[in-house]
Amino acid sequence: MRRNELTLLPKLPLLITEAADEFDALRDAFEQEIKPRGIIEHMYVHDISSIVWEILRLRRCKVVIINSAFRSALQDLLKQVLRQPGQYEHHVEGEAQILAQSWFTDQEAKKQVSEILSGFDLDESAIEAEAITRSSSDLEVLDRMLTSLESRRNKALGCVAEYRANLAQQLRDSADRIIDAKGVLRLEDAASERSTAA
Amino acid sequence: MASEGQIAANRRNARKSTGPRSGAGKKRASRNAYRHGLTLSITSSAAYAKQLDRLVREIAGNTEDPILLERARAIAQAELELARVRRVKVALIERASAFGELDPPQAFSSVTQIIRLLNAIDRGRVPSFPEPVDSSATMPSQEPDRSAEAIRRVLPELRKLDRYERRAAAQRERAVLELSDRIKYGDNP
Numbered sequence: 001m002r003r004n005e006l007t008l009l010p011k012l013p014l015l016i017t018e019a020a021d022e023f024d025a026l027r028d029a030f031e032q033e034i035k036p037r038g039i040i041e042h043m044y045v046h047d048i049s050s051i052v053w054e055i056l057r058l059r060r061c062k063v064v065i066i067n068s069a070f071r072s073a074l075q076d077l078l079k080q081v082l083r084q085p086g087q088y089e090h091h092v093e094g095e096a097q098i099l100a101q102s103w104f105t106d107q108e109a110k111k112q113v114s115e116i117l118s119g120f121d122l123d124e125s126a127i128e129a130e131a132i133t134r135s136s137s138d139l140e141v142l143d144r145m146l147t148s149l150e151s152r153r154n155k156a157l158g159c160v161a162e163y164r165a166n167l168a169q170q171l172r173d174s175a176d177r178i179i180d181a182k183g184v185l186r187l188e189d190a191a192s193e194r195s196t197a198a
Numbered sequence: 199m200a201s202e203g204q205i206a207a208n209r210r211n212a213r214k215s216t217g218p219r220s221g222a223g224k225k226r227a228s229r230n231a232y233r234h235g236l237t238l239s240i241t242s243s244a245a246y247a248k249q250l251d252r253l254v255r256e257i258a259g260n261t262e263d264p265i266l267l268e269r270a271r272a273i274a275q276a277e278l279e280l281a282r283v284r285r286v287k288v289a290l291i292e293r294a295s296a297f298g299e300l301d302p303p304q305a306f307s308s309v310t311q312i313i314r315l316l317n318a319i320d321r322g323r324v325p326s327f328p329e330p331v332d333s334s335a336t337m338p339s340q341e342p343d344r345s346a347e348a349i350r351r352v353l354p355e356l357r358k359l360d361r362y363e364r365r366a367a368a369q370r371e372r373a374v375l376e377l378s379d380r381i382k383y384g385d386n387p
Contacts, residue, residue, distance in 0.1 A: 008256050010249070010281030013288040015295075017341050039256045040374060043277055047367070050284065057349070064346030068338070141353045148360055152367055159371055166378040173382070 009043060012050045015057075023053055034160060044160045051153040055146060062142050065135045066128070073130035075100040078113070081120055250274050257377070269377040276370030283363045290355050295348035298334035300355065 014020060027049035036045045078096035079089045102109030117123055132139065200208070218224045250271070258270035293300060338344045349356070 008253055010278060012281075013285045015288055015291060015345055017345050039253075040273070040377075043273075043370075047280070060342055061346040061349045064343055065350055068343060068347070138350050138353060141357055145353075145357060145360055148364065152364065155371070156367075159374065163374060163378065166382065170378075170382050 008039065009046050012046070012053065018057075023049070026053060036160070040163055041160060044156050044163070048153055048156045048160075051149050051156065055149050055153070058142055058146055058149070062139060062146075065138055065142070066131050069131040069134045070127060071100055071104070073134055074103055074113070074127045076134075077122075077127060077130050078116070081116055081122070246278060250278060253277065263380075266377065266380050269373055269380055272373035273370055273377060276366050276373060279366040280363060280370065283359055283366060287356060287359050290352045290359075291345065291348050294351045295337070295344055296334070298337045299351060 012023060014023060027046065030045050030049050030052075034041070034045050034048075036042045075096050078099055079092055082092040082096055083089060099109055099113055103113050114123070117126060253274035254267065254270045257273055258267050261267065290300065338347050
């Protein structure tokens with residue numbers, strides 16, 4: 001039954017760098033938790049998994065955007081702190097560039113940068129702050145998209161609960177009708193019976 | 199508030215703005231609103247129509263109630279619409295990852311540049327054509343940096359698509375509620 005429903009639902013398109021089995025594992029985890037029954041519930045679970053997958057994709061992107069701004073952020077910060085009174089930034093540009101480059105590979109350079117920064121009561125979080133500031137316009141759009149996705153995920157979870165509550169009510173009503181009529185009424189025929197009666 | 203004289207001047211100026219005149223300009227302007235084709239009806243493709251019918255049948259079951267069938271169709275349509283927006287999103291990211299941007303590089307960024315070039319030819323000079331910028335050259339070569347950079351470059355487009363996606367999801371939720379009501383109350387809501 002589940003396989004049939006999954007083949008009917010459109011597959012989530014993935015980037016070529018994303019693994020289909022990882023998405024399947026994520027959806028299976030949600031299915032284990034929510035235990036969907038029927039095509040509508042499967043549709044919601046598929047939707048929730050797709051939204052969570054996109055949230056993960058955007059979060060990864062956010063981290064990479066900050067990381068890739070790290071070098072230029074460090075370079076700008078160093079230009080600011082290396083500059084002596086009366087000097088312009090271009091006087092220290094070369095030194096800042098070399099230090100920023102070596103910071104990623106050379107432990108000595110890393111130590112040197114830490115010492116320079118501590119002279120101004122700063123630490124590595126100042127580099128991160130500068131990197132975030134430099135990427136703020138992109139990060140703001142990403143955050144808005146993440147907020148929108150998270151709200152849609154929560155709404156979809158609420159929809160599953162609401163749909164189930166409706167279904168449970170329908171089943172209770174049908175059971176009451178069966179008891180009242182003391183007859184046998186097939187649940188799936190209830191709707192069609194009503195339409196023919198009308 | 200604008201004076202009568204200003205209003206009249208605005209109208210006179212507006213009459214001069216008659217849009218593109220050349221064939222190429224008109225052709226280009228006709229595709230101004232086209233970016234992802236999401237405003238096209240999804241039933242315009244035979245494959246979609248077939249998939250839609252199968253999904254409607256699965257949602258509605260064996261019922262012949264036309265109202266139930268219509269509501270099941272609304273759910274299926276919204277579901278396929280959601281899938282389509284997601285495909286478009288991925289396609290945009292892949293395209294940016296491959297080419298560095300969505301639009302092909304332009305040799306000229308303004309009409310003034312073209313006029314300058316033509317003037318130079320008129321004066322008998324052989325102008326040098328500007329080299330188009332290859333955006334893919336500025337893309338990181340390694341993953342996940344490349345994909346992240348591609349996403350960053352198409353963020354405005356993705357943000358627009360988010361609106362389509364939210365609308366399709368809302369339509370589906372409404373249709374599911376209406377289907378539940380129909381099953382629950384029949385013709386007596």
